[in-house]
Amino acid sequence: MVxxxxxxxxxDKMKELIETxxxxxxxxxxxxxxxxxxxxxxxxxKKMFSDCSDFVIREFRQKNSVRAIAVFVDxxxxxxxxxxxxxxxxxxEDGDEDIKVIExxxxxxxxxxxxxxxxxxxxxVLSGDTGILVEGNTEALTLGIRGxxxxxxxxxxxxxxxxxxxxxxxxxxxxNTSMLRRKLRTxxxxxxxxxxxxETNTNLVVAFLDGIADPEIVQEVTGRxxxxxxxxxxxxxxxxxxIQDNTYSPFPQLMYSxxxxxxxxxxxxxxxxxxxxxxxxxxxxxxxxxxxxxASEDYYERFQMATLVRLLRxxxxxISLITPALYVxxxxxxxxxxxxxxxxxxxxxxxxxPFPAIVEAFIMEISFEALREAGIRLPKTVGQAVSIxxxxxxxxxxxxxxxxxxxxxxxxSLTGIASFTIPHFNASISLRMLRFPIMIAxxxxxxxxxxxxxxxxLGHMANLRSFGVPYLSPLAPMSIGDLKDVLLRAPWSMMExxxxxxxxxxxxxxxxxxxxxxxxxxxxxxVTGNRHQSEEGQS
Amino acid sequence: MKKTVTRMLVVLLCMFLVSGCWDRREVNDMAxxxxxxxxxxxxxxxxxxxxxxxxxxxxxxxxxxGGTSGDKSYYVDSAVGRTIREANDLIQARMSREIYYSHHRxxxxxxxxxxxxxxxxxxxxxxxxxxxxxAYIVMTKGKGIELLTAQPQxxxxxxxxxxxxxxxxxxxxxxxxxxxxxSTPGVNxxxxxxxxxxxxxxxxxxxxxxxxxxxxxxxxxxxxxxxxDLTGLRLFQRNFTPFSVVLPxxxxxxxxxxxxxGRANIKPEIRKGHIxxxxxxxxxxxxxxxxxxxxxxxxxxxxxxxxxxVEQINRGVNDTIKTIKQYRSDIxxxxxxxxxxxxxxxxxxxxxxxxxxxxxxxxxIHSKVNMANFGQxxxxxxxxxxxxx
Numbered sequence: 040m041v042x043x044x045x046x047x048x049x050x051d052k053m054k055e056l057i058e059t060x061x062x063x064x065x066x067x068x069x070x071x072x073x074x075x076x077x078x079x080x081x082x083x084x085k086k087m088f089s090d091c092s093d094f095v096i097r098e099f100r101q102k103n104s105v106r107a108i109a110v111f112v113d114x115x116x117x118x119x120x121x122x123x124x125x126x127x128x129x130x131x132e133d134g135d136e137d138i139k140v141i142e143x144x145x146x147x148x149x150x151x152x153x154x155x156x157x158x159x160x161x162x163x164v165l166s167g168d169t170g171i172l173v174e175g176n177t178e179a180l181t182l183g184i185r186g187x188x189x190x191x192x193x194x195x196x197x198x199x200x201x202x203x204x205x206x207x208x209x210x211x212x213x214x215n216t217s218m219l220r221r222k223l224r225t226x227x228x229x230x231x232x233x234x235x236x237x238e239t240n241t242n243l244v245v246a247f248l249d250g251i252a253d254p255e256i257v258q259e260v261t262g263r264x265x266x267x268x269x270x271x272x273x274x275x276x277x278x279x280x281x282i283q284d285n286t287y288s289p290f291p292q293l294m295y296s297x298x299x300x301x302x303x304x305x306x307x308x309x310x311x312x313x314x315x316x317x318x319x320x321x322x323x324x325x326x327x328x329x330x331x332x333x334a335s336e337d338y339y340e341r342f343q344m345a346t347l348v349r350l351l352r353x354x355x356x357x358i359s360l361i362t363p364a365l366y367v368x369x370x371x372x373x374x375x376x377x378x379x380x381x382x383x384x385x386x387x388x389x390x391x392x393p394f395p396a397i398v399e400a401f402i403m404e405i406s407f408e409a410l411r412e413a414g415i416r417l418p419k420t421v422g423q424a425v426s427i428x429x430x431x432x433x434x435x436x437x438x439x440x441x442x443x444x445x446x447x448x449x450x451x452s453l454t455g456i457a458s459f460t461i462p463h464f465n466a467s468i469s470l471r472m473l474r475f476p477i478m479i480a481x482x483x484x485x486x487x488x489x490x491x492x493x494x495x496x497l498g499h500m501a502n503l504r505s506f507g508v509p510y511l512s513p514l515a516p517m518s519i520g521d522l523k524d525v526l527l528r529a530p531w532s533m534m535e536x537x538x539x540x541x542x543x544x545x546x547x548x549x550x551x552x553x554x555x556x557x558x559x560x561x562x563x564x565x566v567t568g569n570r571h572q573s574e575e576g577q578s
Numbered sequence: 579m580k581k582t583v584t585r586m587l588v589v590l591l592c593m594f595l596v597s598g599c600w601d602r603r604e605v606n607d608m609a610x611x612x613x614x615x616x617x618x619x620x621x622x623x624x625x626x627x628x629x630x631x632x633x634x635x636x637x638x639x640x641x642x643x644g645g646t647s648g649d650k651s652y653y654v655d656s657a658v659g660r661t662i663r664e665a666n667d668l669i670q671a672r673m674s675r676e677i678y679y680s681h682h683r684x685x686x687x688x689x690x691x692x693x694x695x696x697x698x699x700x701x702x703x704x705x706x707x708x709x710x711x712x713a714y715i716v717m718t719k720g721k722g723i724e725l726l727t728a729q730p731q732x733x734x735x736x737x738x739x740x741x742x743x744x745x746x747x748x749x750x751x752x753x754x755x756x757x758x759x760x761s762t763p764g765v766n767x768x769x770x771x772x773x774x775x776x777x778x779x780x781x782x783x784x785x786x787x788x789x790x791x792x793x794x795x796x797x798x799x800x801x802x803x804x805x806x807d808l809t810g811l812r813l814f815q816r817n818f819t820p821f822s823v824v825l826p827x828x829x830x831x832x833x834x835x836x837x838x839x840g841r842a843n844i845k846p847e848i849r850k851g852h853i854x855x856x857x858x859x860x861x862x863x864x865x866x867x868x869x870x871x872x873x874x875x876x877x878x879x880x881x882x883x884x885x886x887x888v889e890q891i892n893r894g895v896n897d898t899i900k901t902i903k904q905y906r907s908d909i910x911x912x913x914x915x916x917x918x919x920x921x922x923x924x925x926x927x928x929x930x931x932x933x934x935x936x937x938x939x940x941x942x943i944h945s946k947v948n949m950a951n952f953g954q955x956x957x958x959x960x961x962x963x964x965x966x967x
Contacts, residue, residue, distance in 0.1 A: 155634075224667060252774035277922050287579070369604065370604070371602045371604055372601065372602060372603075374603075374608065374610075374678065374680060375681065375708070375710075379610075379612070379681045379683065382605065382610060382681060383610065383631055383633060385605055386605040386606060386608070386610065386633040387633040387634065389604065389605050389606045390606050390633055390634045391634075392606065394604075395604055396600075396604060481603075485602075491589075495586075495589070506894070
């Protein structure tokens with residue numbers, strides 16, 4: 040009696056729901072059960088997906104006339120595979136209407152799930168699964184037969200290398216995780232799945248190496264992501280901005296990469312990767328400033344060259360940050376610092392320039408930024424025109440017309456080239472931005488002002504943290520053992536330990552004394568030694 | 579966030595209070611002084627002359643072309659005032675650009691001023707922060723301004739030419755050196771003397787030539803010695819620079835010998851209130867030119883050359899010390915050496931009247947010449963074998 044009443048009430052609730060149902064977000068569907076009456080389900084779905092031309096509800100019967108429906112989004116599924124799955128469902132006989140039996144024994148589909156509420160069902164269907172609802176069941180099946188269009192794996196354009204793998208992530212998150220799994224074939228590689236975005240329902244995967252990454256950092260990352268309450272996540276940049284430590288800092292506190300090898304290397308150092316569906320850019324956290332100055336190729340080339348290239352990058356980092364400021368400061372305050380002949384040539388070049396040096400610097404720097412921006416947005420064929428125009432107008436013509444001086448053009452172009460040597464784009468933009476306040480400080484207070492500005496920036500960097508890891512570590516706070524991968528790149532045989540400042544659990548990369556044993560065996564002595572041994576074995 | 583903004587503002591405001599150096603000036607609003615000359619004028623007034631490059635005529639613009647048009651690439655202006663600074667202000671009053679002294683690397687002292695004592699005018703040079711102590715100081719016979727108006731052919735300004743010449747010559751005196759020489763008892767100052775001479779064959783350019791060395795007692799010029807009278811002086815310089823001498827064998831035959839290394843060792847002795855110096859000289863010599871039939875492969879010839887060189891060096895040092903005694907100007911710092919060996923006697927007896935003591939000193943010279951190298955070919959290759967000996 041009581042049970043009947045309950046049932047009746049439930050039924051009523053369903054009817055009521057169907058009547059009031061409008062299109063809504065998935066979160067609002069949490070806890071709404073799938074009705075055993077198929078008609079109710081069909082009504083509800085039809086109402087929910089009214090005016091959705093790509094949403095398909097395919098009604099069919101099993102051989103014993105038990106009704107069932109398949110729901111899917113056209114274009115997200117692999118039609119051929121779904122057809123064959125439906126075919127095997129349609130031939131089912133008596134007693135095979137229980138969804139559990141169908142799942143376990145009757146449907147030859149490798150990826151399948153059982154769900155009992157609408158939120159889970161629709162999440163799966165909208166991600167490309169096919170939902171199967173059978174009359175009389177309060178659960179539904181989701182068949183993971185996806186077949187959406189996707190781009191093929193290409194060389195990553197943003198992070199090209201001379202030596203190293205040439206595959207880059209694509210927009211499909213499954214393909215991306217599979218590429219990572221191909222690099223790290225270990226059960227330690229964990230991939231936690233999350234869904235973010237009320238309307239986009241974007242799939243996220245938080246990947247880390249269990250037993251290497253600091254569990255607290257993993258906890259922190261997943262915690263921050265699950266707190267996000269946005270309607271849409273269209274790119275990993277949304278996630279980055281929502282979970283970073285300091286929103287107002289000009290420095291990026293997460294790194295992104297579209298290279299599986301870079302992500303794998305980061306995981307092996309105990310970091311966490313965040314895959315976002317729909318973008319090839321995978322986030323890496325926590326990061327340090329020095330990571331922004333490293334390219335994956337540093338680790339593939341021999342260490343001497345890698346070290347030199349790294350030093351070169353640091354030099355050009357400083358150049359890109361302070362050259363215009365230094366030029367302004369020296370030519371307006373500290374003329375005594377220049378060699379006399381240089382001062383005379385600068386004076387001669389500036390003779391007919393109507394603007395003070397700082398205005399000149401701003402004109403040039405801003406037009407350079409504009410040129411760069413124009414070059415990015417324009418189609419490739421028009422882009423060439425921009426560079427020609429830019430070189431002519433901003434370079435030669437401006438000098439000849441006496442609007443800017445030739446030394447200023449040299450300074451600006453040097454700065455531009457220098458900023459291109461920074462391997463990670465988001466780091467290079469922040470340095471591009473910081474150039475301007477330093478220039479202003481230099482124009483007001485000379486080198487003193489420049490140094491004050493630099494010190495403020497340095498203080499901010501020392502204060503900054505990325506998921507609890509100091510931004511300048513291992514330099515500040517100092518940990519000497521980790522320095523061999525900061526300014527230099529030590530040979531692999533010497534990098535026996537993972538960076539300690541990330542709180543890694545399993546610090547050793549190699550067995551004890553591995554490098555030594557190689558060196559003892561290596562070289563000429565090793566060869567003769569081996570030969571000697573084999574001769575002994577023969578006799 | 580609000581707190582950070584407040585903190586930043588405090589720091590920024592402090593920056594303005596602390597610094598107070600709003601002295602921005604653009605390079606095209608400055609008159610960069612390359613060289614400056616100071617002269618004495620009647621009635622105890624001073625003339626200051628500055629040499630300023632006209633940067634607009636220095637090129638850097640495309641085209642250019644007319645390099646021979648005769649337009650000078652510099653400009654010399656001078657003014658007379660009761661003080662150097664007053665004269666400077668007079669020049670500034672008719673100069674559209676701010677006079678900027680940080681790059682002047684030559685100071686020329688006129689003869690009158692040198693004779694009259696120059697420590698008064700050097701005060702401004704040392705006190706004014708824009709001046710560099712590394713600037714070289716020279717003097718000239720006559721007016722200093724004449725050196726500034728000379729237009730040498732190689733360099734764009736005579737200031738640059740003077741600097742290069744002074745750096746090449748054996749005796750370089752920077753402002754710092756001069757200040758040290760003037761303030762240290764037991765040594766007197768020397769300043770190289772330059773002159774503007776006509777180029778040879780005569781062109782329209784005036785070249786700068788090093789003609790001698792000015793000897794000072796305290797801050798006053800006592801005499802100008804010819805460079806060749808002071809060959810010995812070069813051996814006593816702190817930084818020895820190689821130089822050449824001509825070694826005559828007889829009326830017709832002579833050699834040119836270059837001293838590549840040189841070192842002087844002075845040891846004073848006080849015997850019964852009488853100061854006696856033992857001077858040891860070590861030099862390495864290289865034969866540059868052999869205009870004689872001397873066979874340098876033979877050891878006895880080398881020995882002979884060495885004795886001749888020793889004589890020549892001794893004569894040079896003798897001349898130098900004679901000059902020192904005659905003019906009572908201790909240009910090689912004999913007094914300093916004495917003070918190091920006999921600090922007590924120096925303090926009590928000689929320090930205050932060292933220049934009067936100078937003529938009374940005696941000395942002996944021991945020279946040693948090491949013939950390091952006599953050239954790759956020992957004989958004159960253009961002379962045939964049988965002609966020789």
